[in-house]
Each structure stands twice: as C-alpha cells, then as structure tokens.
Amino acid sequence: MTAMEGLEPRPVDRERIERAVREILIAIGEDPERDGLVKTPERVARAYEEQFSGLGQKPGDVLTTVFEAGHEEMILVKDIELYSTCEHHLVPFYGVAHVGYIPAADGRITGLSKLARLVDVYARRPQVQERLTGQVADAIMDHLQPRGVIVVVEAEHLCMTMRGVRKPGAKTVTSAVRGIFRGSDRTRSEAMSLILDRR
Ligand SMILES: Nc1nc2c(ncn2[C@@H]2O[C@H](COP(=O)(O)OP(=O)(O)OP(=O)(O)O)[C@@H](O)[C@H]2O)c(=O)[nH]1
Numbered sequence: 001m002t003a004m005e006g007l008e009p010r011p012v013d014r015e016r017i018e019r020a021v022r023e024i025l026i027a028i029g030e031d032p033e034r035d036g037l038v039k040t041p042e043r044v045a046r047a048y049e050e051q052f053s054g055l056g057q058k059p060g061d062v063l064t065t066v067f068e069a070g071h072e073e074m075i076l077v078k079d080i081e082l083y084s085t086c087e088h089h090l091v092p093f094y095g096v097a098h099v100g101y102i103p104a105a106d107g108r109i110t111g112l113s114k115l116a117r118l119v120d121v122y123a124r125r126p127q128v129q130e131r132l133t134g135q136v137a138d139a140i141m142d143h144l145q146p147r148g149v150i151v152v153v154e155a156e157h158l159c160m161t162m163r164g165v166r167k168p169g170a171k172t173v174t175s176a177v178r179g180i181f182r183g184s185d186r187t188r189s190e191a192m193s194l195i196l197d198r199r
Pocket residue numbers: 086087088127128129130157159160164165
C-alpha cells in the first residue's frame with residue numbers, strides 16, 4: 001500500500017487554481033483580461049479537476065465487481081489508453097497500459113473494465129511512469145490476491161518532446177511484475193510475448 005491510497009475523496013480547490021492560473025498568465029506577460037483568456041483560469045480549474053480526479057479515489061472504489069470464476073489461466077487486457085501528467089513539469093504523458101494477472105486456484109477475478117478504471121485512478125494524478133506502473137500492479141495484488149500480476153506501460157512524455165531534450169517519438173516502457181511473473185521466467189516471457197504481439 002502506498003501513502004496516496006489512504007486519501008479520502010476530495011474535490012480540488014477550484015478557486016485557488018483559478019487564482020494561480022491568473023498569476024501565471026500575468027507572469028508570462030499575458031493579459032488575463034483579454035477576450036480569449038478571461039475564462040481560462042476557470043477552464044483550467046475544471047480541466048485539472050478531471051486530470052487529477054484520481055487523487056480522490058482509491059483502488060477499492062473501482063475494483064468493486066469481484067467474482068470467483070475458477071479460471072486459473074492468465075487474463076490480459078492490452079492497449080488500455082492512458083493519459084497522465086508528469087509530476088516534474090505538469091505536462092501530459094500518454095500511451096497504453098497492458099495489465100495481466102493469473103488468479104489463484106480458488107481465486108477472485110474482477111470485471112475487465114475495472115482494470116482500465118484502475119489504470120485511470122493512478123493515471124489521473126501527478127505521476128512518474130514507474131510509480132504508476134507499480135501502483136496498478138500492487139493494487140491488483142492487494143485486492144484480488146492472484147498468483148501474479150504483470151503491468152507494462154508504454155508512453156510518450158511531452159516533457160521530452162515539446163521541450164527540453166526534444167526527442168519526439170521516444171517511448172518509455174516500464175514494467176512491474178509480482179508473484180509468479182517475478183518467480184517464473186517462462187510465465188513472464190509468455191506474458192511479454194502476448195503483450196508485444198502486435199497482430
Ligand atoms: N524516471 C522518470 N523520469 C521522468 C518522468 N517524467 C519526466 N521525467 C524526467 O524527470 C527529469 C527531471 O529532470 P530535471 O533535471 O530536474 O528537470 P529539467 O531541467 O526540466 O530536465 P530536462 O527535461 O532534461 O530539461 C527529466 O529527466 C525528465 O525526463 C517519469 O515518468 N519517470
């Protein structure tokens with residue numbers, strides 16, 4: 001469990017964001033009263049509320065549908081689109097997550113859509129990709145107690161493309177393996193070949 005998981009749902013302080021965005025506009029030499037910008041602080045506050053809504057959620061809020069299915073093989077959801085915010089520059093990083101797990105013999109499984117919702121819980125926070133990847137894996141281990149979990153995230157970071165080092169197209173790939181995926185090379189490579197199969 002990470003510290004962030006203990007957070008109770010809480011709305012963002014929209015007024016405070018509005019004041020801050022107005023200040024930023026002034027600081028960059030813009031006129032916050034001009035037509036195009038007058039409603040910008042309010043828009044940014046609403047956008048941030050959505051972008052950072054995961055701070056007010058816990059994995060248990062989305063891993064609600066849990067059933068026992070007697071399925072002991074791998075369940076893998078590939079290419080879950082994700083949009084997150086780099087905590088260093090507050091610009092987006094985006095890409096896909098692949099989430100797989102092997103339920104225990106008497107094991108619990110969850111609805112497929114819940115895995116995608118879980119990715120959003122952690123993506124909609126200021127993040128680094130490595131932490132996001134690990135948090136999704138840990139949440140599944142905690143809530144479903146499967147034999148193992150594998151999470152792979154492939155993403156492009158705008159902080160590396162639109163500014164700074166400026167390397168468009170560079171993709172960052174992170175993985176987190178838990179349980180049997182960590183212990184068994186064979187199980188891990190089976191999962192990786194399914195994940196990397198682009199057909
Ligand atoms: N490991 C990791 N690094 C990230 C992630 N997102 C952004 N970064 C990096 O965080 C680092 C921050 O470096 P700093 O030197 O403090 O900031 P900076 O001067 O803006 O760095 P540059 O981006 O190189 O211009 C940069 O190397 C980013 O590429 C992430 O998800 N994971």
